[in-house]
Amino acid sequence: MKKEPNYIIAEDWFAQQNWKPFAFQKQTWKAFLQGKHGLLNAPTGSGKTYALWFPIVLDYINHHPDYKTTHKRGLKAIWITPLRALSHEIKQSAERVAHDLGTGLTVGIRSGDTSTNERAKQKRNMPDLLITTPESLHLLLATKGYANTFKHCSAIVVDEWHELLGSKRGVQTELGLSRLKSISENLRIWGISATIGNLEQARQVLLGPDSSALKNSVLIKANLPKKITVKSIIPSTMETFPWRGHLGLRLLPEVIPIINKSRTTLLFTNTRSQCEIWFQKILEKHPEYAGEIAMHHGSINKETRQWVEQAIRNESLKAVVCTSSLDLGVDFAPVETVVQIGGTKGIARFLQRAGRSGHRPGEESVIYFLPTHALELVEASALQQAVKKNAVEDRIPYLNSFDVLLQYLTTLAVSDGFYSETIYKEVRNTFCFQGISEEQWQWLLNFLVLGSQSLQSYDEYKKVEVEEDGLFKVHNRGIAMRHRFQIGTIVGDAxxxxxxxxxxxxxxxxxxxxxxxxxxxxxxxxxxxxxxxxxxxxxxxxxxSNKKSTKVPAWMGGRMTFSAQMSELLRNELYSASLPFSDQSIEIRSLKTIFDKQRVDSIVPKPDEFLIETFESHDGHHHIFYPFEGRAVHEAMGSLLSYRISLLSPITFSLAFNDYGFELLSDQKLDIQEIIDNNLFTTDFLFDDLQKSLNSTEMAKRKFRDIAVISGLIFTGYPEKGIKMKHLQSSSQLLFDVFKEYESDNLLYQQAYTETFEHQLEEGRLRLALGRIDEQKFIWKHCGQPTPFSFPLITDRLREKLSSEKLADRIKRMIAKLQNK
Known part of the structure; x- marks a missing residue:
């Protein structure tokens, strides 16, 4: 079969680099040049960037045979990345291809880091290939005459689509694409995704569920066998009663030989404070590493982070202690080994971090799992299974994010204005707004023009005017300027x-x-x-207060929770403790002393069993439930159960929870049989009971602040003169209370409750968990003392009351007492 000449160009270039294109790269080139849209699924470090830059450049060569002598300026392709930090590497790849093929194509970056001078130059002359973020793309849409800028654009690539999907930045991307599809007739849309479970849905969200683009699209998977080796660091002596924080740094001597035998090692921690502590302790114990070890996390300034990244590439660093700031995309060839400190709570995050080592096609990725407490070895065993089964989480897309839609409509009104009928059709073709009704659309338009029903007497909420021909347009320069400053969907936690x-x-x-x-x-x-x-x-x-019954704060860093897939794998590994010893994983075997003691005091539950333990101490009556669903579900389930119990008898509880279970502590004994007989784990009336069990109004009020900022109800201030969080909160609370009192059908007010239940409390997962528990056999064990399973929950209560030294001493005394019984 005769090859197309441009394939020869591509293959010759690969040969010059002593490379050979992969089958998935060739498939992508072919599909793109046939005019198809698509989603490319390939592991990190496999050459995804060249899979899509090449056909973009080849397409240009195809349509411009005289490309070596004549260069027509103008934007031809856009590459959207969620992280500004990745822009420079993507630019280097694009420039290399464009330059080596002699095309004369220019490459530019447009992000929050782009200087004012550079932006001004781009306004006069856009680069041929533009690398940008979702926020900067919307800023371009807020520019007068944007249609001329984009009309000859033939391709949009959305990189790391799995990172944007399942967030409001993903919604922002969907809306941007819906507009560009109408402006540019020959536009091809492609997504690149690494670790994601729901690939087919990811393609639908990217291209629109019923769009012509989806019908003319392909899903290309790179079948590159990537060997991932997971090695658990198992302590030589295992304590019978595990507690959070008792291992971790105690295993530091096991980490040093790992660092010494690798060119470069990345040590991933889950929190910034943990990152700082490990960095300091390594240097304290091994001062010889001074100058050879560094730290990398989001609070460190940009210059230092970039210096660390370059030092890894230059092989001048032996180890880097880091957080999720190094999770994505960055290509560090010298990294041989990764150490994960503590459980990642999710499969995708773990695989992403594993992929940072051996970041080349065909190379083995090696990741060591270092538990911070013994039961995390069950999680390590579950991750081993995830690697074997190629299991990975779904990313759940947002629906009806009206705050993002209002921001987008204002963006269009700020630039050239928009006609309702045209934009309504485009918006309805997105995944997020496929179910939007005429009535909701009309409400949004009224909101832009008049403010909401209860705010009509305040001119500051009337942002958009309707001209005689029906054009929705912002004429006020102040409104336009404030809006441009506030484009984006990332709102900080306070x-x-x-x-x-x-x-x-x-x-x-x-x-x-x-x-x-x-x-x-x-x-x-x-x-x-x-x-x-x-x-x-x-x-x-x-x-x-003198009350004993207290709640222990949940801190941001410790709030990571198991994904649904991770919870299921973890339960299966835990159940495997009942299998013959020879059929267990190394990690499960290593926990034999813990499981043996658990069986003496209680049971290790089997798949069809739901364990409840009760015992008494000087703190009161402990009632512990073990769904093994992750802390977010346990928090909601614990609150729900305590509310339902209070309907049976007046009793107050103190709630504690971790990834394995939750505890209701009270000064009164609870009749567990009554809970079982009254079917308190039912999914009936779940939504209403959940609303009553938590302070859902206060939670929704906090969620509403973000919605108010994104939708433009509240202005966050000019750069360097931001409005204090307390003023934002008081403004949004005032609006929330007004809507609650006078306008309960306000879409933004309703959205605050929807997001609280769907995203913060994971009501859907809670419902599934309750359904599963309902089918299990309840095993109630009245124990004389804390069990190995309950011990982490009991000791977590002490954490907020005692310093770390006193906590360790207290726990040692508790363990000694329990072991002597």
Whole structure:
């Protein structure tokens, strides 16, 4: 069969580099040049960038036979990346291809880091190939005459699509693509995705569920066998009673030989504080590493991060302690080994990090799993299974994000204006808004022009005007300027100041935790029992309390929770403890002493069993439930159960939860049989009961602040003069209360509740978990003391009351006492 001349150009270039194109690269070139859209699924480090830059350049050569002598300026292709940090590597690849083939094509970057001078140059002369972010793409759509900029664009590539999908940045991308499809007739849309479970749905979201683009599209999978070797670091002696934090740094001597035998090692931690501690401890114990070890996380300034990245490439660093800041895309050839400190809680994140080592096609990726407490070895065993089965999580796309849609419509009104009928058709073709009704659309248009129903007397909410021919347009320069400053969907989480009612300052705490408290709830903070009174202007007002029943704060870094797929794998590994010893994984075998003691005091549940343990201590009556579903589901399930129990008898609980189970602690004994007989784990009336069990209004109010910012209801301030979070919060609370009182059908107000239940409390997963529990046999064990399974929950309660030294001493005494019984 005769080859197309441009394939020869591509294959010759690969041969000059001593490379050979992979089958998936050739498939992608062919599909693109046939005019198809598509989604490319390939592992990191496999050559995805060349799979799509090449056909874009070849297509240009195809349509411009005189390309070596004549170069027609103008934007020809856009490459969207979720991370600005990846832009420079993508640019280098594009420039290499464009230059080596003698095309004269220019490559530019447009992101938050792009200087004002560079933007001005781009305004006069757009580069041929533009690398940008979803936010910067929308800023271009907010520019007058944007249609002329994009009309000759023949390709859009959305890189790391799995990172954008399942977030509002993904919705922003969907809307941007819906507009560009109408402007450019010959546009081809391609996504690149590495680790994702729901690939088919990912393609639908990218191209639109019923679009002609989807019908003319392909899904290309790179069948490149990537060997991932997971090695668990198993402690030589295993304590019978595990607790969070008792391992970790104790295994540092096991890590040093790993670092010494590799060119470069990345040590991934889950939190920034953990990153700092490990970096300091390694240097403290091994000062000879000074100058050869570095740290990389999101709070470190950009220059230092870039220096560290370059030092890895130059092989001048032996090890880097890092967080998720090095998860994505960055190509570090010298990295031979990765160490994961503590459980990643998700398969995709673990595979992403494993892929940072051996970042070349065909090379083995080696990742060591270092547990921070013994039961995390069950998670390590589950991850081994995930690698064997190629299991990976789905990313769930957002639906009806009206705040993002309002921002987008204002963007179009700020530039050239829009006609309702045209944009409604485009918007309805996106996945996010496929179900939007005429009535909802009309509400959104009224909102832009008049403000909402209850705000019509305030001119500041009337942003868009309707001209005689029906064009929706922003004429006010101030509104246009403020809108451009605020384009984007990333809104930061806030810290609240904790103060006594009379004014004494105690410290700061994350609003995520505080937003769930009701007046009168008691929580432990800074070693004190504090009664929550109210939140006022981003301050938490409290008073001292003598109550024993308290809540322990959940901190942002410790809030990572198991994904649904990870929970299922973990349960299966836990159940395997009942199999013959020879059929167990190394990790499960290593936990034999823990499982043996658990069986003496209680049971290790089998697949058809749901374990409940109760015992008494000087703290009160402990009631512990083990769904093994992850902390987010356990938090909601614990609150739900305590509410339903309170309907049977007046009793108050203190709730604690981790990834394995949750505890209801009270000063009264609870009749577990009554819970079982009354079917309190039912999914009936779940939504209503969940609303009543948590302070859902306060949680929705916090969620509404983000929605108010994204939709443009609240202005966050000009650069360097941002409005303080407390002012944003008080403004959004005022609006929330107005809508609650006078306009409960307000779409943004309703969206706040929807997002609280669907995304924060994972109501869908909770429903599935309750359904599974309903089919299991309840095993209630009244234990004389804490069991190995309950011990991590019990000791977590002490964490907020004691310093780490005192905590360790206290736990040692507890273990000694339990082992002597």
């Amino acid at each position: 810290n609240l100041t904790v103060r006594y009612q009379k004014g004494g300052y105690i410290g700061t705490i994350e609003e995520y935790f505080i937003s769930k408290l009701k007046a009168g709830d008691v929580f432990t903070f800074a070693g004190r029992n504090l009664e929550f009174i109210r939140i006022k202007q981003m301050q938490v007002h409290v008073r001292n």
